[in-house]
Amino acid sequence: MSPRRRATQVDIARAAGVSQATVSLVISGGHGSEQVAEHTRTAVLDAATRLGYSVNTAARSLKGGRNHILGLYTFESVFPTDQRDFYYPFLLGVERATAEVGYDLLLFSSVTPGPRRIYSDGINRLKVADGCVLLGRQVDHADLAELVRDDFPFVFVGRRELPGVELSYVAPDYGTATRDLVLRLTGLGHRRLAYLRPDDDQEPTRDREAGFRAGVADAGLPDQPVHVLPVGSSPPVDQVLDLLSGPLTMLLTTWRADGVTALLVDPGENDRTIAALEQVAVRAGVRIPADLSVVLLGEPSPPLSARGADAELVSTRDWTRFTLPREGLGRAAVHLLLDLLDDGPARQLTVPCLPVEGDTVCPPPVGAGA
Amino acid sequence: MSPRRRATQVDIARAAGVSQATVSLVISGGHGSEQVAEHTRTAVLDAATRLGYSVNTAARSLKGGRNHILGLYTFESVFPTDQRDFYYPFLLGVERATAEVGYDLLLFSSVTPGPRRIYSDGINRLKVADGCVLLGRQVDHADLAELVRDDFPFVFVGRRELPGVELSYVAPDYGTATRDLVLRLTGLGHRRLAYLRPDDDQEPTRDREAGFRAGVADAGLPDQPVHVLPVGSSPPVDQVLDLLSGPLTMLLTTWRADGVTALLVDPGENDRTIAALEQVAVRAGVRIPADLSVVLLGEPSPPLSARGADAELVSTRDWTRFTLPREGLGRAAVHLLLDLLDDGPARQLTVPCLPVEGDTVCPPPVGAGA
DNA sequence: CTGAAAGCGCTTACAG
DNA sequence: CTGAAAGCGCTTACAG
Incomplete structure (x- = not known):
């Protein structure tokens, strides 16, 4: 003692x-x-x-040496649990890769009131770590600019752009995944496709649409219609159906008149569009996939938070779709970060999405199409 | 730039x-x-x-200031996943509590070959953190002694003892939980109980047995038989049934002859005793709970790893038992650690276990008992 | 109320 | 091959 x-x-x-x-x-x-x-x-x-x-690692890192610590910062609070469930595979990937390369992982989870910011109190806690993986949607751009200015090594999970700066990120390859689904549909004989996307201007939305156009071109088809759903990405849950059912019903009619036999849906973020579409189709007597093949460009809303008024807007169908390689993204982010620590250049990586077979796709109805 | x-x-x-x-x-x-x-x-x-x-937090902590980082060290590797599943609730508790008190959490997960040690290379990585929560069974006592010598604040999850030193830990209250189950059984009318425990000398084993004796005394019964299973805590899975079925069959016979109507089983660690008992009872024509009420003092082996030869030794019954408040233990450890950081004294906390109703208990058969 | 100074424990050129 | 010295960015008595 x-x-x-x-x-x-x-x-x-x-x-x-x-x-x-x-x-x-x-x-x-x-x-x-x-x-x-x-x-x-x-x-x-x-x-x-x-x-x-x-x-004494503090002394060591004060001299500019390495701490052998990687950080993980999440812009949204990782709790409560349903968020946590969404992020968990990312965390797992980051944790595993970090351990494998012999680093420890610092979770920046200390709670600050209000939206999460890196530089609260002008203090950048991230710098205890040698570098940091960043995660989350509601990114504070001022924070990001500050990090760049400080020359702090970080890698974003998900595509992020900052004017005039080359950020490092790993992102799902939405474009290729979408294009592949288009080719799958045309391979089945579909000749009239429609595309439905949310009304936002985010990178993932644009990437998918570009993939759609690329696939259509690759299949030798003329341009196909793209419809923007006249509703923001995440309307209040209890109003979603009211807001969506009108437009969707109208679209369904249009597509039928146009001889559309296959539909690609970009679900946006935390979106209930696909569930609403399912309900509207039932009411309109449109069978999926017999009358209309439907492909989901991502994940349906998680059934986890299905409770109360929300429960009716959760789809239980096994949509033909692709999923994000969340653990893989986490791992890739760590490896890219390590490159950065070794003075590697800023880079942007894409990781393939994983196709899910599902059962909402089949050949077009006999007699349909051009 | x-x-x-x-x-x-x-x-x-x-x-x-x-x-x-x-x-x-x-x-x-x-x-x-x-x-x-x-x-x-x-x-x-x-x-x-x-x-x-x-x-610059490094400079600050070099001066002896606080880093506002708590560490979490696991003596066993947290991966692969089935281990991870076991530890996950602990992690969650530690993470949440850490975030709530405004600290960040450093996961010491960097992989070192061989059994995990804190002082590999004579380097104590833990000290980047202000203090540390320790988790795991295969504790290296030299490491622990070293930590104490270094006066580094840490809290163990699970009871740990080191001769001559007062360690801080939070541990499940096995004793009270076991005593409560005894009283539940005697409340139902049972008068002859038997107790079955593994052949080890660990704290949890002793705590439970003490709880059994206390319960028996509280119920005003004379001492009841305690049987030590003549098999180590974790025999190779493929031999468990062979090793256990003989002794268990014999015990079952003994108990029947003695008029025992209720059995309390300490499952030990990672043990398959309860599944083996279930099978042996079926073969011997002993119905649970009609002929014999059985109470499990902990968790059955996780069905997660049920595959191949192992699958037959997983019990799917809903045993009357208690579970460990794993998240609660994690949280309590963090709060205790914080006290330590504020120069609080070393303390030992117990956290109540959670009773699980189950369906393996009922009143003794009519005509049984003294 | 503010400043000068020491020192936390290390790493890294730079001499020898 | 080894040592003397500077300095990383702070905090904390201690003077004034």
């Missing part, structure tokens, strides 16, 4: 009869270590063991 | 026309801050904002 000070390199130096600088060379390993005589090395290491030495 | 150095307190001092020490007083808040003239304060804060200042 002696309140003995922790041993420092000075203590070791004294015990081993060398200078503190030499101790540092031995302890920190790396290049310097090789230039120390073997017997000196041994003496230092012995003394270190004897004294129960352990580096 | 100017490689501008991050602003330091010196820069602020220059900009605000004060000394760096004054900047420190203002920035670090606390007592000092109040003794600085209001206009000086303002000037410093303005300059700090203008320069985009953020404290």
Whole structure:
């Protein structure tokens, strides 16, 4: 119980009869270590063991050295649990990859009131870590700009753009995944496709639409109609059906008149469009997929939060779709971050999405199409 | 893209026309801050904002200040996933509590070959954190002793003892939970109980047995038989049934002859005893609970890892039992750790276990008992 | 109320 | 191959 000070390199130096600088060379390993005589090395290491030495990482990182800590910052609170469930695969990927490369992981989860900001109180907590993986939708752009200005290494999960700066990120390859689904449909014989997307201007929305156009072109078809749902990405849950059923019913009529046999739906974020579409189709007597093949460009709303008034707007169909490789994205982010730490250039990686077979696609009805 | 150095307190001092020490007083808040003239304060804060200042936490913690980081160290690897599933509730509790108290959480998950040790290379990584929550069974006692010697604040999840030292831990209250189950059984009319425990000398095993004896005494019954299963806590899975069925069959016969109507089983760690007992009982024509009420003092083996040869040794019955408040233990550990950081004394907390109703208990058969 | 100064424990050129 | 020295950015007595 002696309140003995922790041993420092000075203590070791004294015990081993060398200078503190030499101790540092031995302890920190790396290049310097090789230039120390073997017997000196041994003496230092012995003394270190004897004294129960352990580096002070604060001092080390103060000198600009590495901490061997990666950070994970989430712009949205990771709690409560249903959010947590969404983020969990990302975390898992980040955790595993971090452990595999021999780093520890610092979860920046300390709660601050209001929207989460990196630089609260002008304090950038992230810098305890050597670099950081960033996650979340409601990104504070001022924070991001500040991080760039500070030259702090970070990698975003999901495509993010900042004018005039090249950010590093890993993002799902929505474009290719969407194009592949188009080709699957045309391969089944569909010749009239329609495309439905939310009314926002986010990167994922644009990427998917570009994939749709690419697929249509690859299939040798003329341009196909794209419809923007005249509703924001995330209307209040209890109003979604009211807001959507009118437009969707109208669209369904239009498509039928146009001979459309297949539909691709970009679900947007946290969206209930696909559930609403399912209900509207039932009412309109449109069978999926017999009359209309439907493909979902992402995940349906999670059934987890299905309760109360919301429960009716959860789809239980097994949509033909693709899913995000969330764990893979987390892993890829870590590896990209490591490159950055080794002074690699800023890079943008895409990771393939995973196709899900589902049962909402079949050949077009006989006699349909051009 | 100017490689501008991050602003330091010196820069602020220059900009605000004060000394760096004054900047420190203002920035670090606390007592000092109040003794600085209001206009000086303002000037410093303005300059700090203008320069985009953020404290260097490494420097701060080098001076012995707090990092506002708590660590979580697991002696066993948290991966692969089935282990992860076991530990997940602990992690969740630790994470939530840590976030709630305004700290960040450092997961010490960096992989080292061999059994996990804190002091690999004589380096104690834990000290980046202000304090640490420790988790896991295969504890390295040398590590623990070293931590104590270093006066590093830590809290164990689960009862741990180190000769001559008072460790801090939070542990499930096995004793009370077991006693309560005894009283439940005697309340139903049982008068002859038997107790079955694994052949180890661990704290949880002793705590439960003590709870059994206490319950028996509280119920006003004479001492009841305790049987030690002549098999280690975790025999190889493919041999468990062979090893257990003989002894269990014999015990079953003994109990029947003795008029035992209720059995309490300490499942030990990662144990398959309860599943083996279920099978043996079926073969011996003993119905649970009609002939014999059975209470499980903990969790049955997780059905998650049920595959191959192992599958037959997973019980699917809804045993009357108690479960560990894993999230609660994690939370309690964090709060205890915080007390320690505020120079609180080492403490040992127990957290109640949660009773699970189950359906393996009923009144004794008519005509049975003394 | 503010400043000068020491020092936390390390790493890293730079001499020798 | 080893040592002396500077300095990373802070906090904290201690003077004034």
